[in-house]
Amino acid sequence: MYVTSRLLRVSSGAAMPQAVGFVAWLLAHLNDTHHTQFSAGVNVGGDPGVIGVTGRFESLADYQAFIGALAEDAEYRGALGLSGPLFAGAEDTIWRVRLASDDMDPTLGFSAVDSVRIDLAHMVDAVAFAAECREVVTSITGRPSALVTAVTGARDRLLWVGHASSLAELEQARTELEADEKYLELFKRSEGLFREGSLETVIWQRVFPA
Template sequence: MIITGRKGIAKPGLLADAIGFTSNIVQTMNQKFGVDFSVSVEVGGDPNAMYLTGRFDSMSDYQDFRLSYLSDEEMSSAFSEGANYADVVEDRLGEILIPMGEPQAFAQVNSIQAISTNQPAAMEFFAQICGLFKEITGKDLGLGRMLTGDNSQVAFVGSHESLQEIYDLEAACLADERWLSLYSQSEGLIVPNSLVVGFRQRII
């Protein structure tokens, strides 16, 4: 599966307007083109950050969508109007290697960078992390790799019902010796101090 990610920063004082505008655009886009885009906001980080995420079965499907919406005057006009509410700061393409399960109200998105010379071994290690997480918690932990930008970067993505669930699952992992042993096993595979933890709340 191909994932598209766009990060926007709402202009000061316009977060609610930006969320409302973006949500309307996404609902129209999903209906018009038969695609699956969602909108989420950052929790515990940048208070004005928003994320527009799309899911496609293949790169061909994504290409077809791009050609359709770029030639659609209504969509072009709407995206131009969106500049009044927020600034787009990043676009990324990624590939899902291990599914995360069905989207829920909250997501934890942890990005980390592999040491490029050991990337194949690092990817095996990341898959091991996903498997152990499910053994400990019973929940799926997705794994994605970046197709654009720094492709030594990967993301672990989990879907959750609440922030409390995220907290409780992390506590369960930290109480397990197998999980704690992963820290020493990561040496030589992960760029030190590259882990960035993010929480997101789904709007639509």
């Protein structure tokens, strides 16, 4: 499976409500017309000026077919012409889902994305270790996450993506992890596999589908 992501930079804080409404309308059109699985969210506790859009595709061939279909979608092309004042830029990435999870449900209200930068000289070992980390976290919290690596852009990016129905659920999982010695031991064992200081967490709140 592959996930596409687009980070939309909103032109101003005042434009955010209209931008969210526009994105929700456009994604509803795409999902209804092209039978895609797009969702969107806003950043919580981080950058307040971006909207994140993600889509799920079984293969890159499916994604290519979708891109081709957009060229024939007059309503989509017309909408893009109206969106200029709302956005100041965009950044796209294609991700490969190396390990999915039963909990990989974009309809849940919140997503926690833990990202790290791999030392590419040890990429195979780093991805294998990341998969082990995923299993340890699941055993502690009971919440499986998806393991994702970048196909486009900086190839050293690796993500663990988990979903929850509330911020409280995300915080509970973090509390359980930080109290577990097996989890804390993973940080010591990761030396040399990931860039020092590169671990970051971003939380997204779903705004579409509502």
